[in-house]
Protein backbone atom coordinates (compact mmCIF):
# COMPACT_ATOMS: atom_id res chain seq x y z
CA UNK A 1 0.00 0.00 0.00
CA UNK A 2 1.32 3.41 -0.85
CA UNK A 3 1.80 5.80 2.00
CA UNK A 4 1.83 9.41 0.94
CA UNK A 5 4.36 11.26 3.01
CA UNK A 6 5.48 14.81 3.14
CA UNK A 7 9.15 15.22 3.79
CA UNK A 8 9.53 18.92 3.67
CA UNK A 9 11.62 21.16 5.80
CA UNK A 10 9.31 24.12 5.70
CA UNK A 11 11.65 27.04 6.19
CA UNK A 12 14.11 26.88 3.31
CA UNK A 13 16.65 29.20 4.84
CA UNK A 14 17.56 30.88 8.06
CA UNK A 15 16.40 34.45 8.54
CA UNK A 16 19.93 35.50 9.45
CA UNK A 17 22.32 33.79 7.09
CA UNK A 18 23.97 36.89 5.70
CA UNK A 19 26.98 38.92 6.86
CA UNK A 20 28.23 37.99 10.29
CA UNK A 21 25.59 35.23 10.47
CA UNK A 22 26.88 33.48 7.37
CA UNK A 23 28.51 30.13 8.12
CA UNK A 24 32.26 30.74 8.16
CA UNK A 25 33.04 27.42 6.47
CA UNK A 26 30.56 28.06 3.66
CA UNK A 27 31.74 31.59 2.91
CA UNK A 28 35.45 30.85 3.14
CA UNK A 29 35.46 27.99 0.62
CA UNK A 30 34.54 27.67 -3.01
CA UNK A 31 31.05 26.35 -3.67
CA UNK A 32 30.45 24.75 -7.02
CA UNK A 33 26.84 25.31 -8.12
CA UNK A 34 25.03 22.21 -9.36
CA UNK A 35 21.97 21.76 -11.57
CA UNK A 36 18.40 21.98 -10.28
CA UNK A 37 15.79 19.40 -11.00
CA UNK A 38 13.75 20.69 -13.93
CA UNK A 39 11.87 19.46 -16.96
CA UNK A 40 15.07 18.01 -18.42
CA UNK A 41 15.89 16.05 -15.25
CA UNK A 42 15.47 12.26 -15.05
CA UNK A 43 11.94 10.98 -14.48
CA UNK A 44 13.12 7.68 -13.09
CA UNK A 45 16.24 6.53 -11.25
CA UNK A 46 17.23 3.35 -9.46
CA UNK A 47 18.09 5.09 -6.18
CA UNK A 48 16.82 8.45 -5.02
CA UNK A 49 18.71 10.00 -2.12
CA UNK A 50 17.08 12.93 -0.35
CA UNK A 51 19.66 15.17 1.35
CA UNK A 52 23.04 16.38 0.12
CA UNK A 53 25.11 16.03 3.29
CA UNK A 54 27.64 13.39 4.34
CA UNK A 55 24.97 10.69 4.74
CA UNK A 56 23.46 11.20 1.30
CA UNK A 57 26.80 11.52 -0.45
CA UNK A 58 28.45 8.59 1.31
CA UNK A 59 25.42 6.38 0.64
CA UNK A 60 25.45 7.36 -3.03
CA UNK A 61 29.15 6.56 -3.37
CA UNK A 62 28.94 3.27 -1.46
CA UNK A 63 26.00 2.12 -3.61
CA UNK A 64 27.69 3.16 -6.85
CA UNK A 65 30.90 1.35 -5.91
CA UNK A 66 28.93 -1.83 -5.08
CA UNK A 67 26.66 -1.71 -8.13
CA UNK A 68 28.13 0.58 -10.81
CA UNK A 69 25.10 0.06 -13.09
CA UNK A 70 22.72 1.85 -10.71
CA UNK A 71 21.42 5.25 -11.72
CA UNK A 72 21.62 7.31 -8.52
CA UNK A 73 20.37 10.85 -7.89
CA UNK A 74 21.10 12.94 -4.78
CA UNK A 75 18.52 15.68 -4.35
CA UNK A 76 19.30 18.60 -2.03
CA UNK A 77 16.88 21.42 -1.24
CA UNK A 78 19.59 24.14 -0.94
CA UNK A 79 23.19 23.23 -1.75
CA UNK A 80 25.60 20.45 -0.92
CA UNK A 81 26.74 20.95 2.68
CA UNK A 82 23.97 23.43 3.50
CA UNK A 83 22.91 21.43 6.58
CA UNK A 84 24.95 20.11 9.48
CA UNK A 85 27.63 18.82 7.08
CA UNK A 86 28.56 22.38 6.14
CA UNK A 87 28.06 24.05 9.51
CA UNK A 88 29.53 21.65 12.08
CA UNK A 89 32.65 22.26 14.16
CA UNK A 90 34.77 19.97 12.02
CA UNK A 91 35.91 17.60 14.78
CA UNK A 92 36.74 14.24 13.34
CA UNK A 93 35.70 12.16 16.31
CA UNK A 94 35.49 8.41 16.93
CA UNK A 95 32.76 9.02 19.52
CA UNK A 96 29.59 7.02 19.20
CA UNK A 97 26.94 7.23 21.85
CA UNK A 98 27.68 9.57 24.71
CA UNK A 99 31.26 8.34 25.22
CA UNK A 100 33.33 5.17 25.58
CA UNK A 101 32.52 4.80 29.29
CA UNK A 102 28.77 4.91 28.67
CA UNK A 103 29.12 2.34 25.86
CA UNK A 104 30.84 0.01 28.28
CA UNK A 105 28.25 0.59 31.01
CA UNK A 106 25.21 0.19 28.73
CA UNK A 107 26.31 -2.48 26.31
CA UNK A 108 28.97 -4.43 28.18
CA UNK A 109 32.42 -5.39 26.95
CA UNK A 110 31.45 -7.24 23.73
CA UNK A 111 28.83 -5.00 22.12
CA UNK A 112 30.50 -1.94 23.62
CA UNK A 113 33.70 -2.90 21.82
CA UNK A 114 31.86 -3.48 18.54
CA UNK A 115 30.48 0.06 18.81
CA UNK A 116 33.80 1.60 19.87
CA UNK A 117 35.46 -0.13 16.91
CA UNK A 118 32.82 1.26 14.54
CA UNK A 119 33.59 4.79 15.78
CA UNK A 120 37.34 4.31 15.40
CA UNK A 121 37.03 2.62 12.01
CA UNK A 122 34.74 5.39 10.81
CA UNK A 123 37.51 7.91 11.51
CA UNK A 124 40.16 5.78 9.80
CA UNK A 125 37.93 5.17 6.78
CA UNK A 126 37.20 8.86 6.38
CA UNK A 127 40.88 9.77 6.60
CA UNK A 128 41.60 7.10 3.96
CA UNK A 129 38.83 8.50 1.74
CA UNK A 130 40.08 12.08 2.09
CA UNK A 131 43.65 11.04 1.33
CA UNK A 132 42.78 8.47 -1.36
CA UNK A 133 40.46 10.86 -3.20
CA UNK A 134 42.75 13.86 -2.61
CA UNK A 135 39.92 15.88 -1.06
CA UNK A 136 41.26 19.24 0.06
CA UNK A 137 39.51 19.85 3.40
CA UNK A 138 42.32 21.05 5.70
CA UNK A 139 42.46 17.67 7.45
CA UNK A 140 44.70 17.59 10.53
CA UNK A 141 44.68 14.09 12.09
CA UNK A 142 45.95 15.47 15.40
CA UNK A 143 43.67 13.48 17.71
CA UNK A 144 41.00 14.82 20.04
CA UNK A 145 41.21 15.83 23.71
CA UNK A 146 38.52 15.91 26.40
CA UNK A 147 39.82 18.06 29.26
CA UNK A 148 38.17 18.79 32.59
CA UNK A 149 38.70 20.41 35.95
CA UNK A 150 36.10 19.25 38.50
CA UNK A 151 36.23 16.08 40.64
CA UNK A 152 33.41 14.68 38.46
CA UNK A 153 35.49 15.40 35.34
CA UNK A 154 38.56 13.70 36.83
CA UNK A 155 36.52 10.61 37.65
CA UNK A 156 35.23 10.71 34.08
CA UNK A 157 38.80 10.84 32.70
CA UNK A 158 39.55 7.69 34.71
CA UNK A 159 36.41 5.96 33.42
CA UNK A 160 37.20 6.94 29.83
CA UNK A 161 40.75 5.61 30.14
CA UNK A 162 39.48 2.35 31.65
CA UNK A 163 36.92 1.91 28.85
CA UNK A 164 39.49 2.73 26.17
CA UNK A 165 41.85 0.21 27.77
CA UNK A 166 39.13 -2.47 27.81
CA UNK A 167 38.18 -1.80 24.18
CA UNK A 168 41.77 -1.53 22.92
CA UNK A 169 41.33 2.07 21.80
CA UNK A 170 44.52 4.10 21.37
CA UNK A 171 44.48 6.86 24.01
CA UNK A 172 46.49 8.86 26.56
CA UNK A 173 45.77 10.36 29.95
CA UNK A 174 47.14 13.88 30.18
CA UNK A 175 47.92 15.43 33.55
CA UNK A 176 47.57 19.16 34.21
CA UNK A 177 51.05 19.96 32.91
CA UNK A 178 50.61 18.09 29.63
CA UNK A 179 47.15 19.58 29.18
CA UNK A 180 48.60 23.07 29.64
CA UNK A 181 51.44 22.36 27.22
CA UNK A 182 49.05 21.06 24.56
CA UNK A 183 46.10 23.43 24.95
CA UNK A 184 47.57 26.46 26.65
CA UNK A 185 44.91 26.46 29.38
CA UNK A 186 46.57 26.76 32.77
CA UNK A 187 43.71 25.64 35.04
CA UNK A 188 42.45 22.41 33.45
CA UNK A 189 43.48 19.47 35.61
CA UNK A 190 43.52 16.49 33.25
CA UNK A 191 42.40 15.31 29.81
CA UNK A 192 41.50 12.14 27.99
CA UNK A 193 43.16 12.09 24.57
CA UNK A 194 42.17 9.89 21.62
CA UNK A 195 44.70 9.43 18.85
CA UNK A 196 42.09 8.53 16.19
CA UNK A 197 40.61 11.94 15.60
CA UNK A 198 41.38 15.38 14.30
CA UNK A 199 39.96 18.50 12.74
CA UNK A 200 38.94 19.45 9.22
CA UNK A 201 36.99 22.02 7.20
CA UNK A 202 33.55 20.40 7.07
CA UNK A 203 32.05 22.28 4.12
CA UNK A 204 35.12 21.62 1.96
CA UNK A 205 34.71 17.94 2.84
CA UNK A 206 31.07 17.94 1.69
CA UNK A 207 31.93 19.76 -1.53
CA UNK A 208 34.85 17.41 -2.19
CA UNK A 209 32.70 14.33 -1.64
CA UNK A 210 30.07 15.69 -4.04
CA UNK A 211 32.70 16.36 -6.70
CA UNK A 212 33.96 12.79 -6.37
CA UNK A 213 30.40 11.44 -6.49
CA UNK A 214 29.73 13.31 -9.74
CA UNK A 215 32.98 12.04 -11.23
CA UNK A 216 31.75 8.53 -10.46
CA UNK A 217 28.52 9.09 -12.40
CA UNK A 218 26.16 10.07 -9.57
CA UNK A 219 23.77 12.93 -10.37
CA UNK A 220 23.62 15.65 -7.72
CA UNK A 221 20.82 18.24 -7.85
CA UNK A 222 20.64 21.41 -5.76
CA UNK A 223 17.89 23.93 -4.97
CA UNK A 224 15.46 21.04 -5.41
CA UNK A 225 13.17 20.62 -2.42
CA UNK A 226 11.47 17.23 -2.11
CA UNK A 227 8.19 18.04 -0.42
CA UNK A 228 6.28 14.83 -1.03
CA UNK A 229 7.50 11.25 -0.82
CA UNK A 230 5.06 8.53 -1.74
CA UNK A 231 6.44 5.26 -0.43
CA UNK A 232 5.77 1.90 -2.06
CA UNK A 233 7.51 -0.63 -4.32
CA UNK A 234 8.13 2.43 -6.50
CA UNK A 235 8.91 5.55 -4.49
CA UNK A 236 7.67 8.83 -5.97
CA UNK A 237 9.31 12.08 -4.92
CA UNK A 238 7.54 15.31 -5.73
CA UNK A 239 8.48 18.93 -5.60
CA UNK A 240 7.79 22.16 -7.41
CA UNK A 241 9.99 20.74 -10.18
CA UNK A 242 7.82 17.64 -10.88
CA UNK A 243 8.08 13.96 -9.95
CA UNK A 244 10.87 11.38 -9.90
CA UNK A 245 10.18 7.67 -9.50
CA UNK A 246 12.75 5.37 -7.88
CA UNK A 247 13.06 1.71 -6.95
CA UNK A 248 14.95 2.55 -3.77
CA UNK A 249 15.09 5.61 -1.58
CA UNK A 250 17.47 6.88 1.10
CA UNK A 251 16.25 9.42 3.65
CA UNK A 252 19.37 11.42 4.46
CA UNK A 253 17.78 14.60 5.78
CA UNK A 254 18.98 14.20 9.38
CA UNK A 255 17.68 16.93 11.73
CA UNK A 256 15.53 18.33 8.91
CA UNK A 257 13.51 15.12 8.53
CA UNK A 258 9.92 16.16 9.13
CA UNK A 259 8.10 13.24 7.54
CA UNK A 260 7.32 10.37 6.94
CA UNK A 261 5.71 10.97 10.29
CA UNK A 262 7.22 7.93 12.03
CA UNK A 263 10.70 9.45 11.91
CA UNK A 264 9.62 12.09 14.42
CA UNK A 265 9.96 9.38 17.10
CA UNK A 266 13.60 8.83 16.21
CA UNK A 267 15.17 12.21 16.97
CA UNK A 268 14.66 15.82 18.00
CA UNK A 269 16.30 18.82 16.27
CA UNK A 270 18.50 20.53 18.84
CA UNK A 271 20.00 23.94 18.07
CA UNK A 272 23.71 24.48 18.50
CA UNK A 273 25.57 27.79 18.11
CA UNK A 274 29.09 28.47 16.86
CA UNK A 275 31.38 31.49 16.73
CA UNK A 276 34.66 32.02 14.87
CA UNK A 277 37.13 34.71 15.89
CA UNK A 278 39.45 36.89 13.84
CA UNK A 279 42.76 35.16 13.02
CA UNK A 280 45.05 35.04 16.04
CA UNK A 281 47.96 37.42 15.75
CA UNK A 282 51.37 35.76 16.40
CA UNK A 283 51.62 37.40 19.83
CA UNK A 284 48.13 36.15 20.76
CA UNK A 285 49.04 32.63 19.72
CA UNK A 286 52.24 32.88 21.75
CA UNK A 287 50.27 34.17 24.76
CA UNK A 288 48.29 30.94 24.86
CA UNK A 289 51.36 28.74 24.66
CA UNK A 290 51.33 28.34 20.88
CA UNK A 291 48.79 25.46 20.83
CA UNK A 292 51.72 23.45 19.38
CA UNK A 293 49.96 20.40 17.92
CA UNK A 294 46.67 22.24 17.30
CA UNK A 295 44.69 19.47 19.04
CA UNK A 296 40.99 20.35 19.08
CA UNK A 297 39.08 19.66 22.28
CA UNK A 298 35.66 19.14 23.81
CA UNK A 299 35.35 19.80 27.54
CA UNK A 300 33.95 17.05 29.74
CA UNK A 301 30.72 18.95 30.42
CA UNK A 302 27.51 17.09 29.60
CA UNK A 303 26.74 20.01 27.30
CA UNK A 304 30.30 20.43 26.18
CA UNK A 305 32.32 23.39 24.97
CA UNK A 306 34.09 22.61 21.69
CA UNK A 307 37.20 24.64 20.84
CA UNK A 308 39.64 24.38 17.96
CA UNK A 309 41.80 26.33 15.54
CA UNK A 310 40.86 26.81 11.90
CA UNK A 311 43.44 26.45 9.13
CA UNK A 312 43.90 30.24 9.13
CA UNK A 313 44.39 30.30 12.93
CA UNK A 314 41.02 31.56 14.08
CA UNK A 315 39.42 30.05 17.15
CA UNK A 316 36.10 28.28 16.71
CA UNK A 317 33.98 27.88 19.86
CA UNK A 318 30.76 25.91 19.71
CA UNK A 319 27.95 24.49 21.83
CA UNK A 320 28.27 25.51 25.53
CA UNK A 321 24.51 25.36 25.61
CA UNK A 322 21.86 23.92 23.29
CA UNK A 323 18.21 24.73 22.67
CA UNK A 324 15.07 22.97 21.66
CA UNK A 325 12.26 25.05 20.15
CA UNK A 326 8.71 23.80 20.45
CA UNK A 327 7.24 22.12 17.40
CA UNK A 328 10.70 21.19 16.04
CA UNK A 329 11.20 24.71 14.75
CA UNK A 330 14.30 25.09 12.62
CA UNK A 331 16.19 28.36 12.29
CA UNK A 332 14.91 30.73 14.90
CA UNK A 333 17.29 33.56 14.07
CA UNK A 334 19.68 35.57 16.18
CA UNK A 335 20.59 34.32 19.67
CA UNK A 336 22.91 37.01 21.12
CA UNK A 337 22.97 35.34 24.54
CA UNK A 338 24.19 32.02 23.16
CA UNK A 339 26.86 33.73 21.09
CA UNK A 340 27.98 35.76 24.12
CA UNK A 341 28.36 32.50 26.07
CA UNK A 342 30.75 31.23 23.41
CA UNK A 343 32.81 34.43 23.21
CA UNK A 344 33.10 34.22 26.97
CA UNK A 345 34.17 30.57 26.76
CA UNK A 346 37.24 31.68 24.78
CA UNK A 347 38.18 34.22 27.45
CA UNK A 348 37.36 31.70 30.15
CA UNK A 349 39.90 29.29 28.68
CA UNK A 350 42.46 31.92 27.72
CA UNK A 351 42.13 35.25 29.59
CA UNK A 352 44.94 36.61 27.38
CA UNK A 353 42.47 36.60 24.45
CA UNK A 354 40.02 39.03 26.07
CA UNK A 355 40.26 41.45 23.13
CA UNK A 356 39.82 38.81 20.41
CA UNK A 357 37.10 39.87 17.95
CA UNK A 358 34.33 37.48 16.90
CA UNK A 359 33.88 37.70 13.14
CA UNK A 360 31.37 34.92 12.39
CA UNK A 361 28.46 33.28 14.20
CA UNK A 362 25.82 30.84 13.08
CA UNK A 363 23.36 28.26 14.24
CA UNK A 364 23.06 24.63 13.25
CA UNK A 365 20.64 21.86 14.03
CA UNK A 366 21.80 18.53 15.44
CA UNK A 367 19.63 15.40 15.22
CA UNK A 368 19.58 14.05 18.78
CA UNK A 369 18.19 10.70 19.91
CA UNK A 370 17.43 9.88 23.53
CA UNK A 371 19.58 6.74 23.22
CA UNK A 372 22.62 8.87 22.15
CA UNK A 373 23.06 6.43 19.26
CA UNK A 374 22.21 7.14 15.62
CA UNK A 375 19.15 5.65 13.98
CA UNK A 376 19.80 3.63 10.83
CA UNK A 377 17.38 1.16 9.32
CA UNK A 378 14.76 0.09 6.82
CA UNK A 379 11.29 1.58 6.81
CA UNK A 380 9.09 -0.80 8.78
CA UNK A 381 6.73 -1.44 5.83
CA UNK A 382 8.88 -0.55 2.83
CA UNK A 383 12.20 -2.38 2.77
CA UNK A 384 13.29 -0.34 -0.28
CA UNK A 385 13.39 2.81 1.90
CA UNK A 386 16.33 3.23 4.27
CA UNK A 387 17.15 6.09 6.62
CA UNK A 388 20.27 7.16 8.54
CA UNK A 389 20.06 10.09 10.95
CA UNK A 390 20.41 11.29 14.54
CA UNK A 391 24.17 11.22 15.02
CA UNK A 392 23.87 13.32 18.21
CA UNK A 393 26.57 15.78 17.16
CA UNK A 394 29.12 13.06 16.31
CA UNK A 395 28.36 12.69 12.62
CA UNK A 396 31.46 13.81 10.72
CA UNK A 397 32.94 10.32 10.68
CA UNK A 398 29.74 8.41 11.50
CA UNK A 399 27.52 9.91 8.78
CA UNK A 400 30.26 9.12 6.28
CA UNK A 401 30.43 5.59 7.65
CA UNK A 402 26.63 5.31 7.44
CA UNK A 403 26.88 5.14 3.64
CA UNK A 404 28.17 1.56 3.88
CA UNK A 405 25.39 0.57 6.30
CA UNK A 406 22.75 2.05 3.99
CA UNK A 407 24.26 0.18 1.05
CA UNK A 408 24.17 -3.14 2.88
CA UNK A 409 20.59 -2.61 4.04
CA UNK A 410 19.33 -1.62 0.60
CA UNK A 411 21.23 -4.30 -1.30
CA UNK A 412 20.45 -6.85 1.43
CA UNK A 413 24.08 -7.69 1.98
CA UNK A 414 25.40 -9.21 5.21
CA UNK A 415 27.63 -6.92 7.23
CA UNK A 416 28.44 -5.23 10.49
CA UNK A 417 24.94 -3.71 10.53
CA UNK A 418 23.64 -7.08 11.75
CA UNK A 419 25.54 -6.58 15.02
CA UNK A 420 24.78 -2.93 15.67
CA UNK A 421 22.05 -2.19 18.20
CA UNK A 422 21.16 1.08 16.49
CA UNK A 423 20.47 -0.72 13.18
CA UNK A 424 18.69 -3.77 14.56
CA UNK A 425 15.98 -1.93 16.47
CA UNK A 426 14.08 1.34 16.54
CA UNK A 427 15.57 3.86 18.94
CA UNK A 428 14.79 3.03 22.54
CA UNK A 429 13.70 5.19 24.24
CA UNK A 430 11.84 6.96 21.44
CA UNK A 431 11.66 10.76 21.43
CA UNK A 432 7.98 11.48 22.12
CA UNK A 433 6.06 13.88 19.88
CA UNK A 434 4.45 17.14 21.07
CA UNK A 435 2.91 18.02 23.44
CA UNK A 436 5.31 15.83 25.45
CA UNK A 437 8.40 16.67 23.44
CA UNK A 438 8.90 20.21 24.74
CA UNK A 439 8.68 19.29 28.46
CA UNK A 440 10.83 16.17 27.94
CA UNK A 441 13.50 18.26 26.16
CA UNK A 442 13.32 20.93 28.88
CA UNK A 443 13.68 18.33 31.64
CA UNK A 444 16.50 16.48 29.88
CA UNK A 445 18.48 19.64 29.10
CA UNK A 446 17.72 21.01 32.57
CA UNK A 447 19.31 17.98 34.24
CA UNK A 448 22.40 18.25 32.03
CA UNK A 449 22.74 21.99 32.73
CA UNK A 450 22.33 21.35 36.45
CA UNK A 451 25.09 18.70 36.48
CA UNK A 452 27.38 21.03 34.52
CA UNK A 453 26.66 23.91 36.90
CA UNK A 454 27.77 21.68 39.78
CA UNK A 455 31.04 20.95 37.96
CA UNK A 456 31.57 24.60 37.09
CA UNK A 457 31.67 25.52 40.77
CA UNK A 458 35.12 23.94 40.77
CA UNK A 459 36.49 26.17 38.03
CA UNK A 460 38.73 28.88 39.41
CA UNK A 461 37.28 31.50 37.11
CA UNK A 462 33.69 30.40 37.04
CA UNK A 463 32.37 33.80 38.13
CA UNK A 464 33.51 35.34 34.89
CA UNK A 465 31.14 33.25 32.84
CA UNK A 466 27.73 34.43 31.68
CA UNK A 467 24.80 32.56 33.24
CA UNK A 468 24.33 29.28 31.52
CA UNK A 469 20.64 29.12 32.20
CA UNK A 470 18.45 30.99 29.77
CA UNK A 471 15.08 30.85 28.22
CA UNK A 472 14.46 29.16 24.89
Ligand SMILES: Cc1cc2nc3c(=O)[nH]c(=O)nc-3n(C[C@H](O)[C@H](O)[C@H](O)COP(=O)(O)OP(=O)(O)OC[C@H]3O[C@@H](n4cnc5c(N)ncnc54)[C@H](O)[C@@H]3O)c2cc1C
Nearest residue numbers: 051053054055077083084085088089091226364394395396
Ligand atom coordinates in the same frame (compact mmCIF):
# COMPACT_ATOMS: atom_id res chain seq x y z
C1 LIG B 1 26.64 23.10 14.81
C2 LIG B 1 27.01 21.65 14.64
C3 LIG B 1 28.25 21.21 15.06
C4 LIG B 1 28.59 19.86 14.88
N1 LIG B 1 29.87 19.49 15.17
C5 LIG B 1 30.26 18.23 14.90
C6 LIG B 1 31.61 17.87 15.07
O1 LIG B 1 32.48 18.69 15.40
N2 LIG B 1 31.96 16.57 14.86
C7 LIG B 1 31.05 15.65 14.46
O2 LIG B 1 31.41 14.47 14.30
N3 LIG B 1 29.75 16.00 14.20
C8 LIG B 1 29.36 17.26 14.39
N4 LIG B 1 28.08 17.64 14.13
C9 LIG B 1 27.16 16.64 13.57
C10 LIG B 1 27.40 16.41 12.08
O3 LIG B 1 27.61 17.64 11.44
C11 LIG B 1 26.18 15.72 11.48
O4 LIG B 1 25.89 14.56 12.22
C12 LIG B 1 26.38 15.32 10.04
O5 LIG B 1 26.81 16.41 9.27
C13 LIG B 1 25.06 14.78 9.49
O6 LIG B 1 25.14 14.67 8.10
P1 LIG B 1 23.83 14.38 7.27
O7 LIG B 1 24.21 14.28 5.86
O8 LIG B 1 23.11 13.23 7.87
O9 LIG B 1 22.89 15.63 7.53
P2 LIG B 1 22.95 17.10 6.93
O10 LIG B 1 24.34 17.53 6.65
O11 LIG B 1 22.14 17.97 7.81
O12 LIG B 1 22.26 16.96 5.53
C14 LIG B 1 20.88 16.87 5.37
C15 LIG B 1 20.55 17.65 4.10
O13 LIG B 1 19.22 17.35 3.72
C16 LIG B 1 18.70 18.49 3.09
N5 LIG B 1 17.25 18.38 3.09
C17 LIG B 1 16.45 18.38 4.18
N6 LIG B 1 15.16 18.22 3.81
C18 LIG B 1 15.16 18.11 2.46
C19 LIG B 1 14.13 17.94 1.50
N7 LIG B 1 12.86 17.83 1.87
N8 LIG B 1 14.45 17.87 0.18
C20 LIG B 1 15.75 17.94 -0.19
N9 LIG B 1 16.77 18.11 0.68
C21 LIG B 1 16.49 18.20 2.00
C22 LIG B 1 19.22 19.63 3.94
O14 LIG B 1 19.21 20.87 3.25
C23 LIG B 1 20.62 19.15 4.30
O15 LIG B 1 21.61 19.69 3.44
C24 LIG B 1 27.68 18.95 14.32
C25 LIG B 1 26.42 19.40 13.91
C26 LIG B 1 26.08 20.73 14.06
C27 LIG B 1 24.74 21.21 13.58
